[in-house]
Amino acid sequence: MVGTSTDSKLETGVTGKQATKLHDADAEGSELMSGGDMLIRALQDAGAEYIFGYPGGSALHIYDAIFRQQKIEHILVRHEQAATHMADAYARATGRPGVVLVTSGPGATNAITGIATAYMDSIPMIVISGQVPNALIGTDAFQETDMVGVSRPVVKHSFLVKRAEDIPETISKAFHIATTGRPGPVVVDVPKDTTDPDLLAAYHFPASIRMRSYNPANKGNGRQIRKAAAALLAAKRPIIYAGGGVIIGNGSEVLTAIARELNYPVTNTLMGLGCYPGDDRQFLGMLGMHGTYEANMAMHHADLIIAVGARFDDRVTNNPTKFCPDATVIHIDVDPASISKIINADIPIVGQVATVLKDLEEIIGTLRAKNPDLPDATALTSWWQRIDEWRAAHGLDHQMQAEPGKPILPQMVIQSLYRATGGDAYITSDVGQHQMFAAQYYKFRKPRRWINSGGLGTMGFGLPAAMGVQFAFPEATVACVTGEGSFMMNMQELSTCLQYGLPIKIVALNNQALGMVKQWQDMQYGGRHSHSTYSDSLPDFKTLTEAFGHVGFKVTDAADLDAVMQEAFSEKYKNRTVFVDVWVDPHEHVYPMAIKGGSMQDMYLSKITSSMQGDYM
Amino acid sequence: MRHIIAVLLENEAGALSRVVGLFAQRNYNIETLTVAPTEDPTLSRLTLTTQGDDSKIEQIMKHLYKIIEVVKVIDLSDSEHVERELMLIKLRAEGSAREEVKRTADIFRGQIIDVTPTGYTVQLSGPSDKLDAFIRAVGKISIVEVVRSGVSGISRGDKVLTA
Numbered sequence: 027m028v029g030t031s032t033d034s035k036l037e038t039g040v041t042g043k044q045a046t047k048l049h050d051a052d053a054e055g056s057e058l059m060s061g062g063d064m065l066i067r068a069l070q071d072a073g074a075e076y077i078f079g080y081p082g083g084s085a086l087h088i089y090d091a092i093f094r095q096q097k098i099e100h101i102l103v104r105h106e107q108a109a110t111h112m113a114d115a116y117a118r119a120t121g122r123p124g125v126v127l128v129t130s131g132p133g134a135t136n137a138i139t140g141i142a143t144a145y146m147d148s149i150p151m152i153v154i155s156g157q158v159p160n161a162l163i164g165t166d167a168f169q170e171t172d173m174v175g176v177s178r179p180v181v182k183h184s185f186l187v188k189r190a191e192d193i194p195e196t197i198s199k200a201f202h203i204a205t206t207g208r209p210g211p212v213v214v215d216v217p218k219d220t221t222d223p224d225l226l227a228a229y230h231f232p233a234s235i236r237m238r239s240y241n242p243a244n245k246g247n248g249r250q251i252r253k254a255a256a257a258l259l260a261a262k263r264p265i266i267y268a269g270g271g272v273i274i275g276n277g278s279e280v281l282t283a284i285a286r287e288l289n290y291p292v293t294n295t296l297m298g299l300g301c302y303p304g305d306d307r308q309f310l311g312m313l314g315m316h317g318t319y320e321a322n323m324a325m326h327h328a329d330l331i332i333a334v335g336a337r338f339d340d341r342v343t344n345n346p347t348k349f350c351p352d353a354t355v356i357h358i359d360v361d362p363a364s365i366s367k368i369i370n371a372d373i374p375i376v377g378q379v380a381t382v383l384k385d386l387e388e389i390i391g392t393l394r395a396k397n398p399d400l401p402d403a404t405a406l407t408s409w410w411q412r413i414d415e416w417r418a419a420h421g422l423d424h425q426m427q428a429e430p431g432k433p434i435l436p437q438m439v440i441q442s443l444y445r446a447t448g449g450d451a452y453i454t455s456d457v458g459q460h461q462m463f464a465a466q467y468y469k470f471r472k473p474r475r476w477i478n479s480g481g482l483g484t485m486g487f488g489l490p491a492a493m494g495v496q497f498a499f500p501e502a503t504v505a506c507v508t509g510e511g512s513f514m515m516n517m518q519e520l521s522t523c524l525q526y527g528l529p530i531k532i533v534a535l536n537n538q539a540l541g542m543v544k545q546w547q548d549m550q551y552g553g554r555h556s557h558s559t560y561s562d563s564l565p566d567f568k569t570l571t572e573a574f575g576h577v578g579f580k581v582t583d584a585a586d587l588d589a590v591m592q593e594a595f596s597e598k599y600k601n602r603t604v605f606v607d608v609w610v611d612p613h614e615h616v617y618p619m620a621i622k623g624g625s626m627q628d629m630y631l632s633k634i635t636s637s638m639q640g641d642y643m
Numbered sequence: 644m645r646h647i648i649a650v651l652l653e654n655e656a657g658a659l660s661r662v663v664g665l666f667a668q669r670n671y672n673i674e675t676l677t678v679a680p681t682e683d684p685t686l687s688r689l690t691l692t693t694q695g696d697d698s699k700i701e702q703i704m705k706h707l708y709k710i711i712e713v714v715k716v717i718d719l720s721d722s723e724h725v726e727r728e729l730m731l732i733k734l735r736a737e738g739s740a741r742e743e744v745k746r747t748a749d750i751f752r753g754q755i756i757d758v759t760p761t762g763y764t765v766q767l768s769g770p771s772d773k774l775d776a777f778i779r780a781v782g783k784i785s786i787v788e789v790v791r792s793g794v795s796g797i798s799r800g801d802k803v804l805t806a
Contacts, residue, residue: 175660184657203711237711238714238806239653239713240711361709362708363709366698366701
């Protein structure tokens with residue numbers, strides 16, 4: 027049925043007659059256009075630069091509109107999930123929303139994992155899905171899925187656009203909702219007849235959007251901010267706990283300024299890495315399940331925690347009932363529902379991170395001008411002494427001892443990557459041990475440089491994410507740290523890399539197993555490796571990459587690691603996609619690791635030591 | 644503790660499913676739910692009752708407010724309010740029981756809205772516990788069918804919930 031109606035549309039022509047019609051205007055001077063053209067025009071007017079997508083029946087009118095314009099570049103992926111991750115990473119790296127276009131049914135459902143990934147990490151994204159024609163909705167038509175229903179729990183909002191004339195305003199609203207407040211993905215489901223090339227309507231793109239039901243907070247409450255400033259300056263053992271919200275909310279600069287002004291220690295969540303310089307003395311590293319010893323100890327012993335754009339995730343707090351017993355908690359977040367959800371906030375502040383921090387900085391300045399003895403310098407000195415002792419005792423440098431002739435340690439690969447890229451690359455990652463090693467050992471100095479799926483933990487994210495970043499910044503060095511397991515979840519995109527000449531570098535920590543699963547099985551299931559290994563059936567990644575038309579390396583000896591890494595990032599391969607397959611010690615675990623059910627200070631520090639007894643095996 | 648939450652939301656397709664979906668998704672419980680357009684046809688008013696301690700109710704309110712179509716949210720149980728529920732109940736009423744059923748309905752200020760030789764249908768409104776009490780009073784044996792509307796509520800005095 028769909029086929030027939032489409033064919034009849036083609037007979038009447040999208041050719042010459044249609045093209046002239048596009049320049050007709052209505053009585054008020056608005057251009058008349060088809061829904062398909064309106065959709066693309068609205069995306070242009072909203073500032074979209076790329077569309078990451080994959081065509082199909084219900085989206086064909088829209089694809090034809092793309093063909094007849096020049097402003098937006100469409101990137102053809104090999105799987106819709108990859109399109110969503112590319113758009114997502116484009117947004118993470120630039121701060122501008124990514125745009126995805128998929129067809130109905132399987133196109134839409136394939137996009138769900140990527141939508142959920144963006145939702146969990148509060149990433150602005152617009153997903154346009156084709157839908158079967160209005161008249162066929164609900165009839166179990168070919169390639170029909172209730173996209174609004176299927177995506178509902180993993181979107182910030184969604185629209186079903188039933189009429190062409192509603193398209194411009196809907197797109198404008200979608201961008202407004204996706205990018206303001208706590209950002210997130212917005213789905214726009216477009217039935218095929220809405221984009222019919224023969225049905226023309228007037229195009230009005232609203233420059234600004236006002237909705238009575240949607241007014242996200244901007245400025246924080248002044249009284250609360252004054253209370254927070256006073257508490258901050260009265261603290262004896264303070265710590266700044268900064269999350270992804272600082273990056274999304276463009277608050278890195280002012281956060282860094284406040285931390286430096288007060289000489290307070292800073293820890294970042296997995297999502298927050300880069301919002302404070304990772305190589306700075308005041309930086310304690312990541313906190314939480316695989317956080318550093320000093321970060322977790324400092325959190326546990328703090329008398330004041332200022333949480334900024336962080337949400338006390340279970341991977342951070344460990345057991346919430348044992349969380350940081352002495353700490354007064356200040357919590358700044360744009361989403362009121364994140365405040366006092368897991369840990370009760372003593373001083374909650376709802377507002378845009380950057381706005382609130384600027385107000386806070388000003389009040390701190392005023393208070394210190396009146397009383398230059400704040401904060402207590404003696405208390406702060408002894409607090410730093412304790413932190414430095416923790417750092418010296420069990421800092422990350424103690425985590426690895428490479429031995430000659432032994433397998434390459436995965437941590438060494440990250441350090442080698444850090445050297446080869448001057449610590450200044452965009453690093454995307456997949457999910458698992460390699461992700462934690464990258465988070466621990468690559469010292470991110472700037473925001474938006476560390477791109478990973480923190481909330482949902484989506485394997486297969488890394489490769490398309492690197493591609494999305496490279497599209498955003500064609501000249502930048504972009505590397506994907508992955509594992510052989512994660513890589514194989516979206517490796518079809520190597521073909522897309524060739525099509526668009528993307529010079530991304532893929533560094534695989536190949537341990538011939540699902541490393542993090544295996545680690546848990548080692549630690550909690552008596553070493554029974556249930557379905558976490560496949561070493562006898564892995565492809566040779568070097569030749570696999572070469573088959574896709576790229577450059578491949580394989581490293582098995584630690585002595586070759588730095589040289590290969592340098593070569594991969596050298597001028598020689600400036601315009602090539604490169605895959606570096608590094609065979610690492612398959613027995614290595616990620617440490618520290620939180621002891622389940624404990625407080626933040628309860629950590630395994632190696633296979634034989636823990637912070638609780640020093641020795642547990 | 645039982646809370647009565649009133650929500651004003653845009654009268655749009657899909658808005659209700661977001662509210663109901665939220666409760667399923669976040670593992671909250673809906674005991675009763677009632678929804679209809681207001682005097683402004685672009686707005687619907689939804690009243691639901693749920694159970695939870697203060698922190699859970701706070702989270703429910705915050706998450707309801709995050710739904711884009713939700714305009715206003717209020718916990719009516721926070722202050723003085725009036726709540727009413729409507730019940731239509733079909734009762735077996737034969738022989739000596741016939742007079743007893745009518746008497747009980749009168750005591751509860753119910754109205755008989757349908758009559759057959761073997762039964763009555765009674766309409767009763769009031770707070771939920773009054774409806775519960777009526778059901779107990781007539782006894783299980785005489786009940787044929789029960790329809791309850793779920794709770795509606797409104798604040799006392801000058802306090803109003805408007806867009």
